[in-house]
Amino acid sequence: MNLKRVGNQTVVFAKPPVILSSYSVVGPKEGQGPLGKTFDKVWEDELNGEKSWEVAESKMLQEAMNGAINQASVPKEQIDFMLAGDLLNQIISSNFAARQMALPFIGLYGACSTMALGIAVGSMLIDGGFAQKVLVGVSSHHDTAERQYRLPTEQGAQRAMSAQWTVTGAGSVLLGSDGAGPRVTSATIGRVIDFAVKDVNNMGAAMAPAVADTILNHFNDRQLRPVDYNLIASGDLGAVGLALACELLKQSGMDMGTNFTDCGVMIYDESQDTHSGASGCGCSSVVLAGDILQRIKAGELKRVMLVGSGALHSPTSALQGESIPGIGHAVVIEG
Template sequence: MNKKRGKQTIVFAAPPVAISTANIVGPMEGEGLLGKFYDRILEDNLHNQSSWEKCESYMLEWAIKSAIAKKQLTPEDIDIILAGDLLNQLMSTHFAVRSLQRPFLGLYGACSTLAESMLLGAALIDGGFADNVAIGVSSHHDTAERQYRFPTEMGVQRPPLSQWTVTGAGGVVLSVAGQGPKVTAATIGKIIDMGIQDPNAMGPAMAPAAADTLWQHLQDTGRQPAYYDMIFTGDLGVFGKALVIELLKEKGLDITNNYEDCGCMIYKESQDPHAGASGCASSAVVFTGYIYQMLLAKNLKKILFIATGSLHSPTSYQQKESIPCIAHAVAIEMD
């Protein structure tokens, strides 16, 4: 069977199963719209750690280990760990996985890292190279602010376009067999750069990449948006979400009836996240919590999950570069 479809899509011959998920969030996320879907809510953003970065590593380690333990597995049952975060040199991830002592591939796709990890994990399992793959991603509001913008102690006023980086981590275990939703197809995104230079405007910067990947997925598979109960993007926020809808309308597609953005689902308006949520953990905590539970309950049976990533760095911003963006998609279905 030819597993490649069209230009950018893989259809898995033996779809891997997402047998388990786990998530952990900070207090602001716990007080938001999806509080009941989180496994654990921290009381503060440090959790007795000496730095925000150490807290982020703790969350990621906890999420991966918890996802493994939920199915009575041990780290020794995991063939490969795929994980990443937002920080330079994957700082949070490397310290998080060192205690697990398993084969490891660190991945950086910015906020697209969960979908990137899931599509690569599914390919490894479908290709016969692994039986069990553990996936984990994390972000932390204060570590991201320190690296990408300003130290939080400065109290810099955020512009309306800005989004609030999610403090949290999500873990997923993909397996060759078991009960749960299956990863049936994946579309690998390509870099889309529309020339936006403002790092606060990540939603509008990433929206064209999300629209491009969604359009290509539909072209490659021959499907219409209505094939899916829901289409979820990662962390475009209110402005990016609206732009995706408009970009696809220009192509003759209407996704308004079955489309939502994870960045619009996490916080209450009264929490003042401005344009919504962002960060690796934005899509991760929504997928490992709300979406996964909806799939298990069969309230959703077919979804397309498109995680988006803004691939700029503090150095590229200081050199006045524009923002390259990417989006990867995974189709997830319940039997």
């Protein structure tokens, strides 16, 4: 058997899948940020006419996925699988969206790493000959995440400076076996790493070791270095986690240079009072579907690595005093 796996954790695609289209939908706060003009649609408010934040999030995910389908001008019947995930219990946003999309559905949970995980799994399905077109979508919503993971917003509790602001957004990409567009050339599947961080208001610290581990394994597997990439974007460590990941990589002998940044740092600016930056499944998905893919298509970026980062905790595990395991999944996209 001709294995496509290289080294410890990386797969290299023999026929790299193509990103045929992408679509992003965000809330008003995200639309006011530095990347506002790169998003396809900006909602005027967090509910968008729906009866609850949870219903609004599921509708946002549907809107992003239908947007990607329409952008590619591909009949829905030609899509072999829909891969989706979100932050809510039992990934209800994705499940309810799948109910409306009526496509063969694979639900994924990687917390904030779900977009990178979805692209990796979708690309494996295509390169493995199991599908020709795969729709990938993820979502998060600031208010649904606050209700589930933290305090009721009505309490007006003060947020820690290390805390991140969950993005209200949904991003989607349509992958194809052929066609025109950026190509997904490889993927590095991460390991769960736990440095015993228990502070749910400092998820960047919990995720940084896993991101650093995935980056190191990717470079070792591929025999490459940071200078071989125009952009390496984690998603989403925030400012605190990004600094920690850089320090961990430096201690391992890896100087990341100036091309390493974080989607959670990119999407907001200091005037928006998000403290350490952004988090949420929607963060890396809308930054990828908007800014990053637009820059690849414009020829500004030739080779990009997106390292999705996830904090794999739950309200129950946090209340029981468990530490926060982290995960990092990487995909490489080339123009």
